[in-house]
Amino acid sequence: MKVAGSFTAHSVDAMDTAAVxxxxxxxxxxxVINVGSAFVNMYVLEACIQTGAAYLDTAIHEDxxxxxxxxxxxGNYEWKRRADCAAAGVxxxxxxxxxxxxVNAYARLAADDYLDTVESIDIVDINAGSHGRWFSTNFxxxxxxxxxxxxxxxxxxxxxxSNKMFExxxxxxxxxxxxxxxxxxxxxxxHSLSARYPDADVRFWMGFGDHYINVFTVLNNLGLLSEKxxxxxxxxxxxxxxxxxxxxxxxSSLAPDYTGKTCIGDFVRGTKDGAPAxxxxxxxxxxxxxxxxxxxxxxxxxxGVPPVAAALxxxxxxxxxxxxxxxxxxxxKPFLNLLNRMGLPNRxxxxxxxxxxxx
Amino acid sequence: MKVAGSFTAHSVDAMDTAAVxxxxxxxxxxxVINVGSAFVNMYVLEACIQTGAAYLDTAIHEDxxxxxxxxxxxGNYEWKRRADCAAAGVxxxxxxxxxxxxVNAYARLAADDYLDTVESIDIVDINAGSHGRWFSTNFxxxxxxxxxxxxxxxxxxxxxxSNKMFExxxxxxxxxxxxxxxxxxxxxxxHSLSARYPDADVRFWMGFGDHYINVFTVLNNLGLLSEKxxxxxxxxxxxxxxxxxxxxxxxSSLAPDYTGKTCIGDFVRGTKDGAPAxxxxxxxxxxxxxxxxxxxxxxxxxxGVPPVAAALxxxxxxxxxxxxxxxxxxxxKPFLNLLNRMGLPNRxxxxxxxxxxxx
Numbered sequence: 001m002k003v004a005g006s007f008t009a010h011s012v013d014a015m016d017t018a019a020v021x022x023x024x025x026x027x028x029x030x031x032v033i034n035v036g037s038a039f040v041n042m043y044v045l046e047a048c049i050q051t052g053a054a055y056l057d058t059a060i061h062e063d064x065x066x067x068x069x070x071x072x073x074x075g076n077y078e079w080k081r082r083a084d085c086a087a088a089g090v091x092x093x094x095x096x097x098x099x100x101x102x103v104n105a106y107a108r109l110a111a112d113d114y115l116d117t118v119e120s121i122d123i124v125d126i127n128a129g130s131h132g133r134w135f136s137t138n139f140x141x142x143x144x145x146x147x148x149x150x151x152x153x154x155x156x157x158x159x160x161x162s163n164k165m166f167e168x169x170x171x172x173x174x175x176x177x178x179x180x181x182x183x184x185x186x187x188x189x190x191h192s193l194s195a196r197y198p199d200a201d202v203r204f205w206m207g208f209g210d211h212y213i214n215v216f217t218v219l220n221n222l223g224l225l226s227e228k229x230x231x232x233x234x235x236x237x238x239x240x241x242x243x244x245x246x247x248x249x250x251x252s253s254l255a256p257d258y259t260g261k262t263c264i265g266d267f268v269r270g271t272k273d274g275a276p277a278x279x280x281x282x283x284x285x286x287x288x289x290x291x292x293x294x295x296x297x298x299x300x301x302x303x304g305v306p307p308v309a310a311a312l313x314x315x316x317x318x319x320x321x322x323x324x325x326x327x328x329x330x331x332x333k334p335f336l337n338l339l340n341r342m343g344l345p346n347r348x349x350x351x352x353x354x355x356x357x358x359x
Numbered sequence: 360m361k362v363a364g365s366f367t368a369h370s371v372d373a374m375d376t377a378a379v380x381x382x383x384x385x386x387x388x389x390x391v392i393n394v395g396s397a398f399v400n401m402y403v404l405e406a407c408i409q410t411g412a413a414y415l416d417t418a419i420h421e422d423x424x425x426x427x428x429x430x431x432x433x434g435n436y437e438w439k440r441r442a443d444c445a446a447a448g449v450x451x452x453x454x455x456x457x458x459x460x461x462v463n464a465y466a467r468l469a470a471d472d473y474l475d476t477v478e479s480i481d482i483v484d485i486n487a488g489s490h491g492r493w494f495s496t497n498f499x500x501x502x503x504x505x506x507x508x509x510x511x512x513x514x515x516x517x518x519x520x521s522n523k524m525f526e527x528x529x530x531x532x533x534x535x536x537x538x539x540x541x542x543x544x545x546x547x548x549x550h551s552l553s554a555r556y557p558d559a560d561v562r563f564w565m566g567f568g569d570h571y572i573n574v575f576t577v578l579n580n581l582g583l584l585s586e587k588x589x590x591x592x593x594x595x596x597x598x599x600x601x602x603x604x605x606x607x608x609x610x611s612s613l614a615p616d617y618t619g620k621t622c623i624g625d626f627v628r629g630t631k632d633g634a635p636a637x638x639x640x641x642x643x644x645x646x647x648x649x650x651x652x653x654x655x656x657x658x659x660x661x662x663g664v665p666p667v668a669a670a671l672x673x674x675x676x677x678x679x680x681x682x683x684x685x686x687x688x689x690x691x692k693p694f695l696n697l698l699n700r701m702g703l704p705n706r707x708x709x710x711x712x713x714x715x716x717x718x
Contacts, residue, residue: 134580218577221493223606232605238597240606246591247582247599 014040020047029053031314033307038062038143042077049081049088054314056307058097060188062146064227071153071160072191078324086323093319094326096310098283098302099125099204100189102339103266105332106281106346107193109357110268112332114279114350118200118270121193126207128177129260129287129298135215136249138299142241145225148216153186155194155202166213170205175347175354176284177263182207192326200270219244255297258287262298279350281357283339293343302344309338333359373399379406388412390673392666397421397502401436408440408447413673415666417456419547421505423586430512430519431550437683445682452678453685455669457642457661458484458563459548461698462625464691465640465705466552468716469627471691473638473709477559477629480552485566487536488619488646488657494574495608497658501600504584507575512545514553514561525572529564534706534713535643536622541566551685559629578603614656617646621657638709640716642698652702661703668697692718 001007012023014036034044034057041061048055061077069076078094085092095101103123111118137144152163168184182205194202219225224244229237265282290301313319318334336346337359346357360366371382373395393403393416400420407414420436428435437453444451454460462482470477496503511522527543541564553561578584583603588596624641649660672678677693695705696718705716
């Protein structure tokens with residue numbers, strides 16, 4: 001720790017609600033930041049409801065047995081407990097990493113302050129960094145590949161639209177990282193933002209190089225990304241995706257050699273004073289800077305700083321809303337101002353130029 | 360069976376020499392055609408030496424634990440038993456499929472009848488057929504991939520040369536199948552032909568499409584073609600190559616849909632009457648014809664007919680040489696004539712044109 005304080009580790013089975021609740025009571029924790037696997041959300045949330053602790057997470061709940069559920073995903077799990085959170089006066093902030101999280105705050109800010117009507121929200125996530133390996137995923141390969149093997153859902157023309165991964169690609173002109181190709185991808189924030197802005201098209205785009213797509217396509221077409229076991233000629237039952245995970249680099253091992261930058265932001269289009277208008281609100285992060293400060297790569301940094309900022313806002317009461325909320329339901333300005341000071345500076349680019357975003 | 364006769368199946372552990380010898384004695388078999396896996400050769404050969412039965416195989420012996428041994432490969436196993444075969448008066452014909460096998464006879468014929476000196480023997484194997492699957496190997500994936508993950512050995516300038524797979528490619532202008540790209544590959548016949556023709560360069564080239572190379576490269580670079588076990592996060596030990604085999608199509612399932620042709624032959628260069636000369640001796644086979652006749656695809660047909668032809672020549676005494684021999688040590692003409700009548704017609708292309716090869 002870089003400042004004086006106490007930091008204590010405990011181990012707990014996060015899928016055992018009673019054990020998590022006991023740990024919350026034993027430690028007196030008032031805020032729980034759940035950055036466990038996406039499979040544990042509902043168990044930890046239940047423990048918070050039972051104990052009154054605030055709950056924060058960074059990704060939507062997933063059932064390990066289901067690759068891609070019917071939208072809206074939040075409606076399948078988290079939102080079913082919204083009334084219980086309100087009744088218990090429990091603050092639960094869902095999806096408060098970078099994307100989802102900061103990008104939801106960007107969308108809210110654009111809609112509130114820069115546009116009169118919102119016609120489309122395109123969230124674009126570009127990692128223009130290089131890890132120097134022949135191939136690696138940036139986070140747990142099992143979770144990474146699961147994002148892309150199912151149907152790609154987007155919200156367009158007031159309805160859910162279905163595509164396949166890498167079916168719809170588009171080049172985006174981005175600050176710092178330049179023109180980058182990104183592909184329509186299913187992602188958590190499309191589900192919550194489309195509920196708040198049902199008249200807008202809401203799309204998520206993730207940048208992929210041709211090399212990633214090629215490796216993914218080979219593995220996927222051969223059946224090596226399947227979560228269903230296959231039997232070898234010798235009779236051994238193997239889940240292909242778990243073997244692929246075992247042969248790939250451990251993503252945490254990439255950090256020391258990672259160079260380059262990420263650019264993640266929202267292109268929001270609509271009208272202002274009766275004329276068409278567009279605003280791009282974004283952050284640029286640097287892998288080497290992230291490693292120098294924290295020992296982690298940029299992908300971990302952008303995902304890890306926002307929930308801590310959110311926890312600070314819950315602690316000081318600013319975001320202690322005593323119910324369940326997605327980030328776009330909360331005032332974005334204190335959150336973005338805090339991120340400006342915590343290493344994730346926010347910028348805006350529109351007809352008035354490209355400038356720092358401060359309030 | 361298409362003609363009257365008796366065909367009886369027995370099961371035996373082919374790595375148990377005593378059991379194989381007992382079966383030879385019990386059936387009174389005088390000729391053993393070993394088309395088992397490349398791992399069983401030396402056990403079956405020993406059973407033939409003990410019982411006096413003739414031995415034929417179609418591929419060099421391999422140790423399952425070793426991917427690519429030091430050349431010459433025949434010298435590591437089979438040729439060590441040559442004196443024992445001669446002493447016992449046992450005929451053992453090594454590598455008498457198509458390649459190795461028929462292509463060795465082509466080389467011998469070119470050297471004997473069409474050239475005065477031999478400067479190079481380039482064996483080119485092109486499968487221009489299509490099986491209609493996204494990806495498949497044409498025979499057991501485990502054996503197929505093992506051929507390409509090690510060092511590529513060729514005999515050039517009077518010495519063994521080392522390359523990596525897909526490092527050296529060359530376009531070949533072939534009859535029927537047209538111009539095809541093939542890659543320098545290690546193969547059995549390079550080891551025996553270079554012993555007989557040490558002053559010639561001896562190379563083997565196998566045709567690969569870009570798609571095969573891409574899939575191979577992805578799997579190989581990720582470590583998924585390794586024969587060494589890896590451990591998953593759950594603690595399961597898995598040999599990656601065996602899982603890859605499990606997810607790929609069973610090659611025997613390809614036959615009904617296989618279309619197109621194969622072209623396999625020898626470009627032999629040297630001099631004739633003091634002038635440079637080149638001859639190409641080859642066969643073209645058709646996947647659909649092979650399936651209509653036998654229910655198997657062309658790759659199985661070209662590999663399966665030659666050892667039967669050789670067995671007929673052993674049975675009638677023509678090739679019953681009472682010692683160990685590679686195909687290039689035997690008179691090629693009766694073998695090639697027999698293949699002409701058994702569905703594998705041979706052709707020659709040289710300065711005098713492209714014509715059937717008959718004696």
